[in-house]
Amino acid sequence: MLGLIAATALVVLFRLLWLSAPVKKSTLVITLATLALVAALAVLAATGRLHWLAAAAAALLPFLRRSAGLLVRFFPILGRLFMAFRQQRPGAGGAARPAAGTMSRQEALSVLGLGANATKQEIIDAHRRLMAKNHPDKGGSTFIAQQLNEAKRVLLG
The missing domain is CATH 1.10.287 (Helix Hairpins)
Incomplete structure (x- = not known):
């Protein structure tokens, strides 16, 4: 009881x-x-x-050790997800998120990590490479994926 x-x-x-x-x-x-x-x-x-509570706590120790190791290993991913979550929440108190369609050409080039004279193929390759790393289906941020897609749209029309 x-x-x-x-x-x-x-x-x-x-x-x-x-x-x-x-x-x-x-x-x-x-x-x-x-x-x-x-x-x-x-x-x-x-x-x-x-005694049963102490036994349950002792049984959880190996799982906590493994979980702590995984948490440390995936901390960069968790940090990115947390930052993306904070940026997407309305009234979260961070920098305001720009409205859709307001990205300039310079911002788009910066997002994709390209120079001012980037060719169409370089834009496509940079977008493909960055999306492979940052796609939400592979643990990436939705916000970053949206930024990459917007940058590609601005640069390629």
């Missing part, structure tokens, strides 16, 4: 901390959930029923 209370308090605490908007977080509810979790864990420890 106390284990169920501890698990419920933990779920409520996680929901309040990570799933709710920062403005809507209630300090009192978070404090009460934390106190309930600590109290339930203390009672479980005092009555000798905490």
Whole structure:
């Protein structure tokens, strides 16, 4: 019974901390959930029923190690996705995203990494090469893919 209370308090605490908007977080509810979790864990420890929780935590350690390694390995991808997400959210507080169709020729050349005298084939090759790296189906950013497509459209007409 106390284990169920501890698990419920933990779920409520996680929901309040990570799933709710920062403005809507209630300090009192978070404090009460934390106190309930600590109290339930203390009672479980005092009555000798905490062993299953320790075993579950020990069983998770190898998975956490592997997950941490993957997180470090894929951190650049996660960073790009986070930045793209922040740029696409309205009112996110970053630089304003330009309206569609407002990219200049110089900006398009810069996006594709080309010089001012780029040929049609160089534009196509640069677009193809960059899309292979940044396509959303391959873990790339939707925003970057849109920028690449817009740059190609501006340069090729």
